[in-house]
Amino acid sequence: MEGTRCWQCGQPTAGALFCPSCNHLQQPTSDYYKFFGLPQKLNLDPGDLQKRFYSLSRQLHPDRFTRSTPTERQYSLEATAILNDGYRVLRDPVSRAEYVLRQRGFDVGEQRSKDVPPELLEEVFELNMALEELKVGDESAREQLEESRARFRSMRDEVDSQLQQLFVRYDESADQDSANAILQEIRGVLNRRRYIRNLVDQVERELAA
Amino acid sequence: MSSTFQIDFSAAHKPVIVGIDLGTTNSLVAFMDLTGPKVIPGPEGERLVPSIVSVRQDGEVVAGNPARQLLIEQPDRTVYSVKRLMGKGVSDIGEELRLFPFRIAEGSESVVRLQLGDRTFTPPEISAHVLRQLKQNAEAYLGRPVTQAVITVPAYFNDAQRQATKDAGRIAGLEVLRLVNEPTAASLAYGLDKRKDGVIAVYDLGGGTFDISILRLHEGIFEVLATNGDTHLGGDDIDNRLIQIALEDIQSEWGEDIGKNREAVQLLRRAVIQAKEELSFVPVTKIELEYQGKAYRRELTRDLFEKLIADIVERTLGPCRDCLRDAGLSPEQIDEVVLVGGSTRIPLVQKAVETLFKARPHTELNPDEVVALGAAVQAGILAGDVQDKLLLDVTPLSLGIETMGGVVSKLIHRNSTIPASATEIFTTGVDGQRNVLIHVVQGERELAKDCRSLARFDLKDIEPMPAGMARIEVRFLIDANGILNVSARDLRTGKEQSVDVKPSYGLTDEQVEAMILESYEKAEEDIRERQAREARVEADTIMNALEKAKQNDAWLELTDEERRTIDEALNRLLMVYHSDDHLLIRQSIEHLNNVTMKLAENMMNSAVSNALKGTKL
Structure with a gap:
């Protein structure tokens, strides 16, 4: 230029x-x-x-x-x-981070639903059970879903504050290598966040129905 | 005159840009003068030009009030509410055809063609006749040619509907510098930015469409946050509801179904519209129809009217709530509400809006005129005369491309500020493939078949190479008019890639060009025909006068020679009487006038002497 x-x-x-x-x-x-x-x-x-x-x-x-x-x-x-x-x-902080990742040559694809982050496996399993129960008319599952929603929301908040810290570290990083290492970390957190957001959306849709 | 001392030098150099509200029911033209936006009246002082077009028996096309008169006399040669058909294909308008007396011509698939007499017209051509009338009104009023315009469209219009509106302008001989969304235009007219920064909702219920837009005002910038609407909801629906009820009444009272009788239905339409409008001001009125010696009369209270239309009003509230959600706002965060469109005069509508937004709506400006006034302000912005305001509008519908399995991949999301763009890289799937076809759709649904097909873009003449090697970058750009532009580039060579556009609905560029040419020819034909007709009227006058003069003594006082010359001149006029060349007719009239000069003098003298005789007696 x-x-x-x-x-x-x-x-x-x-x-x-x-x-x-x-x-x-x-x-x-x-x-x-x-x-x-x-x-x-x-x-x-x-x-x-x-x-x-x-x-x-x-x-x-x-x-x-x-x-x-x-x-x-x-x-x-x-x-x-x-x-x-x-x-x-x-x-938007998330799309902003994705933009920087792409500019720096990282691949930011939509995560496949199959790739459940390992630490969430148990949660997702229980959630699917509750969703099934609600579908067949078991209203007691509603309470469980509301609990799940609260848990997922707090998870999302946690992820957001994690991102925030990584943003600060990236902005203060002294050289290209450490910046890239932080971006790599951010990429992982963004994937996790996307997965949790989908879960929140799903629960909210079911509860609203 | 004082105006001689106030010559606006800038106006003398710059062509005027008018603002046009091309409405479902009525259209208006406005312009920006030194004091602000003004509606331009027609020759009879009328501010609204009915969006009605009629083909007279002699083939002349008329628009506006003259066409309105013909709506009753020749309903099958007259069309109204054509805005509902803009950018539509035949398969889209089944419902429309049930309610409106439109006759669809054969052989139209992607564009509707209406049969009026022995001619067919596409909706943009019909609208062009309304636009031409407005253009003429503006030219007569301003005393100079008008060739550039801002035209308003419902915010929820899709790409094809916008393109059709732009085509209408071109056919009418207007360069459409900008399409502006109607609710946004209305907010400009209100000048709410002068008071303070804040968030406003514009509720626009017109004759055929409903729009809701939420805007943030910030130091003269009007930033649309979200928009929603229904392009199939408006005052027409209320009219049709009342007509339906009246038709049932009449069926039971008269024992006859007049629903198939176009003339009767048009009379009834007029009657229910009058009743509807009255109920905005009085608590009770009557629907009255007299037809073929029979009379129908029914009392209608505002209470009953409100019950009858409650569901129609309710249908507007869903889009309002969606719009609030998309803007990320609660009703309490709306500072001001603006009402637009004739249907917002209905007290029930005002009540519903006030309840939802918890704010008393603005009604200071005439809801019929506010959109045109806003269009004139936008014209002023484009002309550089208004510098403190700027509109940032959004696209109402998401834009996507069809991918594997008919699934839509969204490229530009709805409520994105326009201009907006997205790029995608396409490649080939087969060795040596020369073409890639891209199907672009608009809408929010997951599957392409549930969205509105916009166009198919054909990337042509790709250099043959192994599958997956080609890299063609396609840029989708929605411009400030909300219309899609597509360009493509071969990433390997950096060269422009040729793209063929096949619009799914609407006219191709060539078709519009042909219509522009035809309209010029037709316009010239129309003018020639009118001039000839006027000349014939003059010829009739002089020939009648001569007929009478021949009974007078003065005729006998002429020499044979003089009488022969007059008869020859009369024959000459009769010979050219039916010519379409008005100059020829006028020459012959003048000749006859000259050779009858002495006859006229003689008659005058004898009249005077008779009169003098009279005084002596």
């Missing part, structure tokens, strides 16, 4: 959204962090992110380029799409 020149006037842009010389909109970067002008940290201040989002929206939205050249209109459309996509990803 640093070496790029303005498509309009040919002057160097130093990676800015608008050419410092002629003020024309440039082809946007697709890196969400760079786009928002933020360092790649896992902890972000939501208020600051929102402020940046609004401010960039005001500058880049296609509404502002109705009477501009086709090139600028296209760049505005692309830039605003990246802005909106990026805001959606970065404002």
